[in-house]
Amino acid sequence: MTRYQKHLAIGINWTEQELEESEFECKALGGFKKSAWFMYTVARDRINAPGWPIYINGVAIDDHQGHDPFQFDGMAYTSVYRAIQHYAKHKSLDHKFLADLVRVLGERRFGFCIRLAQIHIAASAEMKRHVLAELQQQEHDN
Structure with a gap:
């Protein structure tokens, strides 16, 4: 990447x-x-x-056992963290805020998390904490 x-x-x-x-x-x-x-x-x-399998002495070594890539917008990322890094860098988003949004809202709402991070790109740290607190409360209530 x-x-x-x-x-x-x-x-x-x-x-x-x-x-x-x-x-x-x-x-x-x-x-x-x-x-x-x-x-x-x-x-x-x-x-x-x-990728392709790696064999050592005739035994396939699978270094991705139980690990599914994170899929978003036509791309397969090795993890959701890697997708967060990529979008934070290329959209100039607050990496920590985006990661916190994904933690609160979940990977399935990754696109929504990106939009929220874009909307609050120039927000103060206090405003970002307030947004996260409101989202946590909404998720708890649901």
Whole structure:
């Protein structure tokens, strides 16, 4: 993911349709418009490529026993923590706040957690604590 982080950021910040409809016509941006989505899909597919088994003395070693990757927005991350790191970096989000949101709301609501972190990107630490407390209370009541 580190190697392809710039290409993966294309898929975070753009959709294929947005790129096609963009008015990037100059030489530099025209090239980006033509190749950006392709670069994203190649990087995404390389990251999502399944590994192969490793054998030692004829015995398969499975280092991912009982570990399912975290899937979000067409990407398979090795863990939800890795997805949090990726989105926090590329969307300039508060890593701790995003992680706390996922802890409170759960992995199944990861997209909602990202939107909440974006809405509160410039919020004070006090406001973020208040939001987390309200969400914890709502989750407790449900």
